[in-house]
Amino acid sequence: MIRIILQVGCTAFVLIAAMGCEKTSNSADNIDLAEREKYLLAGEPEGAEGIVAVRERLQDGETYVLFGRVGGVPDPWSPGKAAFVIADPVALMEIGADGHDCDDGCAFCKKKKAHPSRHLAMVRVVDPDGEVVSIDARKLLNLDVEDMVVVRGKVHQDKLGNLIVHADGVHVRR
Amino acid sequence: MITRRTCLGLIALSACGAFSTKAFAAQPTYTTIIVDDMHCGSCAKKIAAQLYAVPGVIEVRADVKKSAAYVVPQKRKTPSPRLMWEAVEKAGFKTVKMIGPGGSFSQKPRS
Numbered sequence: 144m145i146r147i148i149l150q151v152g153c154t155a156f157v158l159i160a161a162m163g164c165e166k167t168s169n170s171a172d173n174i175d176l177a178e179r180e181k182y183l184l185a186g187e188p189e190g191a192e193g194i195v196a197v198r199e200r201l202q203d204g205e206t207y208v209l210f211g212r213v214g215g216v217p218d219p220w221s222p223g224k225a226a227f228v229i230a231d232p233v234a235l236m237e238i239g240a241d242g243h244d245c246d247d248g249c250a251f252c253k254k255k256k257a258h259p260s261r262h263l264a265m266v267r268v269v270d271p272d273g274e275v276v277s278i279d280a281r282k283l284l285n286l287d288v289e290d291m292v293v294v295r296g297k298v299h300q301d302k303l304g305n306l307i308v309h310a311d312g313v314h315v316r317r
Numbered sequence: 318m319i320t321r322r323t324c325l326g327l328i329a330l331s332a333c334g335a336f337s338t339k340a341f342a343a344q345p346t347y348t349t350i351i352v353d354d355m356h357c358g359s360c361a362k363k364i365a366a367q368l369y370a371v372p373g374v375i376e377v378r379a380d381v382k383k384s385a386a387y388v389v390p391q392k393r394k395t396p397s398p399r400l401m402w403e404a405v406e407k408a409g410f411k412t413v414k415m416i417g418p419g420g421s422f423s424q425k426p427r428s
Contacts, residue, residue, distance in 0.1 A: 145321060187372045196366060210369055233366045236379065291375050316375055316391050 182225070182268050182276065183284050184314040188295045194231035194264045197298060198306060207298045209308060210316075213290045215263045225268035225276035225283045229292060234262030264306040266294050268313060284313055291316040348388040348401060348417025352410050355384040360410070367404035371396045388417070395419045398426040 191210040201207075213219055215230025267275045268283065280286050296310035350368075355361055361379035364386055368377045373396035376389040386405075390396050398419040405412045415422045 148321075148325070149327075191370045191372075193366050193369060232369055232376070233362050236362060236365055236377070316373065 178276075178278065179283055179285070182311070182313060184293075184295070184312040187293050187314045187316070188312065191293045193233055194229070194306060195234060195262055198261060198300075201298060201300060201306075203299055204297055206296065207308075208293060208295045209264060209298070210291065210293045211264060211266075213286055213292060214288045219288060220279070220281060223277060223279055225278055225280045227266055227280045227286065229264050229266055229294070231262040231264075232291070260305060264298075264308055266292075266296075266308045266310050266313070269296070269309045269311065273309065284315065286315065346390060346418055348390070348396070348398070348415060348419065350386045350388065350401065350405060350412055351414040352384050352386060352405060353413050355379065355381050355386075355410070357381060360408075361386070364405055364408040364410055367408045368401060371400045371404050373397075374401075384413075390418070397428060398422060399428050402426060 188208045191208045194209055194211055197207050197209055209229070210232070211229030212232045212235070213227055213229055215235070216228050219228035221227065266280075268280065270276055276283060286292070293314040293316065294308055294310040295312045295314075296308045299307045299309070301307060352364060355364070358379075358381060361381055365377040365379060368374055368386060368388055371388075373391045373394040374388055375391055378387045378389075379385070380387075388396060388401060395418045398415060398417070402412050402415060402422070402425050412425075413423070415426075420426065
């Protein structure tokens, strides 16, 4: 009887201790942690701006710090490469009881309709030679969809108007 | 020697641990910012854009009817109340009150 009680108690204790466990960097599966440390910033770079804000004042090739949420498209990953799509979380916000009608000549809504991907940016983590790192971003940076990231890098706009960030550092707000 | 009383005590302790963990998790960790006349959804998004720029902010929600923004922080981090207050100012709005893990404020915090 006492043994059973002890076993139950110990099991309960172990389960409770396990409740606090979070995603750890050990989920990397053979990823070279030294590689991760090159690109994953422990501290957040200063001066983060939204994707839409950067787009509005963009000077092609300049360095910016952008915040964004991984996702915005059905599959934001580039398998085998340290590249992923982020979305401006402000553009994705649902406002409670805003009573906003997009047919009332709202400038914000007009801009959004004119360029559906204006709240998106493609992030490419590059090495010092400017080449995209050939490790999947999910492994390199321990990233997941919906993670909020702050990326630092040179920003370009391609011919289609898409924003590309050649990032030398990524910080994950977790 | 482990007695029956000791075992029951250990089990009760484990159960208390589980309960207190749940209770702790139930306490709100977000900051509520009451804004003076948020006015519309576009205004809410202007405020949110500045709040998202504050280090440690994971999510911002807004309710125009209540003229309130809700800031969800990173785990085990509290975004600077002063920076959040200033973020609302940068968006062109005035904070009436701010309540959260960092404290309650009706004027600009010091840190």
